[in-house]
Amino acid sequence: MSTNSFLTHLICCKCEKVFDHREIQTFCTACNKPLLAIYDLDQAKRKLSKDTLRSRAPNLWRYLELLPVLESKNIVSLGEGMTPLIQLTNLEKQLGFSNVWVKDEAQIPTGSFKARGLAMAVSKALEFGIKRVAIPTAGNAGGALAAYAARAGIECFIFMPEDVPRLNFIESEVCGAQVTLVRGIISDCAKIIGERKAEMGWFDMSTLKEPYRLEGKKTMGLELAEQFNWTLPDVIFYPTGGGTGLIGMWKAFAELTELGWISGNKPRMVSVQSTGCDPITRAFEAGKAESEFYQNAETLAAGLRVPKAFGDALILKALRESGGLAISVTDDEIVESMRDVARQEGIFMCPEGAATWAALKRLREAGDVKPSDRIVLFNTVTGLKYPEIFAA
Ligand SMILES: *Cc1c(COP(=O)(O)O)cnc(C)c1O
Numbered sequence: 001m002s003t004n005s006f007l008t009h010l011i012c013c014k015c016e017k018v019f020d021h022r023e024i025q026t027f028c029t030a031c032n033k034p035l036l037a038i039y040d041l042d043q044a045k046r047k048l049s050k051d052t053l054r055s056r057a058p059n060l061w062r063y064l065e066l067l068p069v070l071e072s073k074n075i076v077s078l079g080e081g082m083t084p085l086i087q088l089t090n091l092e093k094q095l096g097f098s099n100v101w102v103k104d105e106a107q108i109p110t111g112s113f114k115a116r117g118l119a120m121a122v123s124k125a126l127e128f129g130i131k132r133v134a135i136p137t138a139g140n141a142g143g144a145l146a147a148y149a150a151r152a153g154i155e156c157f158i159f160m161p162e163d164v165p166r167l168n169f170i171e172s173e174v175c176g177a178q179v180t181l182v183r184g185i186i187s188d189c190a191k192i193i194g195e196r197k198a199e200m201g202w203f204d205m206s207t208l209k210e211p212y213r214l215e216g217k218k219t220m221g222l223e224l225a226e227q228f229n230w231t232l233p234d235v236i237f238y239p240t241g242g243g244t245g246l247i248g249m250w251k252a253f254a255e256l257t258e259l260g261w262i263s264g265n266k267p268r269m270v271s272v273q274s275t276g277c278d279p280i281t282r283a284f285e286a287g288k289a290e291s292e293f294y295q296n297a298e299t300l301a302a303g304l305r306v307p308k309a310f311g312d313a314l315i316l317k318a319l320r321e322s323g324g325l326a327i328s329v330t331d332d333e334i335v336e337s338m339r340d341v342a343r344q345e346g347i348f349m350c351p352e353g354a355a356t357w358a359a360l361k362r363l364r365e366a367g368d369v370k371p372s373d374r375i376v377l378f379n380t381v382t383g384l385k386y387p388e389i390f391a392a
């Protein structure tokens with residue numbers, strides 16, 4: 001079999017049990033924790049160089065050797081990746097800062113960075129001949145899965161909260177997915193899939209319950225390094241739901257270090273949540289290794305309404321290893337930040353993305369970030385998907 005990928009196996013993030021990447025895997029059968037994709041980076045280094053990358057198309061498949069798809073013919077792509085880094089030239093001045101950037105994931109298929117993970121997971125599903133997939137979602141992951149599954153000809157079942165942002169429902173239905181609205185939130189949706197998947201023949205695409213969405217999200221870290229000419233920012237602000245992006249970027253930085261492509265300090269990772277659902281902030285502040293289920297989660301930042309992340313231990317570990325922290329902001333601060341960033345920079349952020357700007361302001365007041373720090377905020381999805389917030 002011809003392959004460009006240097007994937008060699010999967011390993012449990014907790015008990016380190018090894019799993020065969022040539023077979024369909026979900027999560028660790030011994031301890032129910034996520035599996036991580038491991039690559040032969042020594043070999044990859046010989047084949048791939050920073051120079052080789054230069055001639056490749058500006059999408060996430062440029063890192064093919066470090067991605068899990070074994071045969072290129074299985075790639076399901078809508079052109080995702082290499083989103084711009086936009087400096088907040090007006091707003092940074094007001095803070096007395098000089099290096100604040102937004103990684104603008106709004107500019108990606110489906111208007112959502114969930115496209116990265118689901119492009120990867122759907123490509124792997126196609127590679128394995130999987131015919132039916134299901135996903136519990138707070139909204140954007142459903143829309144992204146519907147799009148890639150449509151392109152791949154895979155049947156798609158989506159479970160989302162009945163009060164999901166309306167456009168997430170519409171985009172999923174229009175792409176031909178079978179959408180069920182659930183009274184409850186993402187954890188209730190996950191439960192339904194868990195109960196019915198055997199009977200329905202669904203492959204569960206829940207984040208970190210299959211190994212490859214993480215690899216798609218990892219490309220945000222690879223892109224950042226390349227865009228900053230193989231250096232890394234000092235601080236990254238990330239709106240955390242399931243934490244896939246944060247864990248993925250941290251994994252990317254470790255792989256790039258092993259490749260010898262970056263050196264020196266890695267960024268401090270800052271997890272941002274809403275006070276209406278902040279299990280990671282609570283666990284971080286309590287010094288815990290895992291989070292507790294957050295009861296009665298409620299926030300207009302729909303993507304952050306994840307009461308218990310399956311990969312919570314990995315999120316907390318990355319925050320601590322990086323010397324970073326976790327912080328929560330209120331929904332009022334989020335809406336105010338959406339307006340500020342839009343008015344002063346022309347970027348209509350999603351509420352989750354705007355939360356990172358609110359968090360930066362807070363940390364500046366607390367003296368946790370320095371004016372000279374090179375800072376990256378993640379705008380994870382386009383604000384255009386949330387008309388409800390301003391409809392009134
Ligand atoms: C899913 C989502 C997040 C959280 O992403 P994770 O990587 O799962 O933590 C943040 N913002 C938006 C808009 C989302 O849809």
Ligand SMILES: [Zn+2]
Nearest residue numbers: 012015028031
């Ligand atoms: Zn295990």
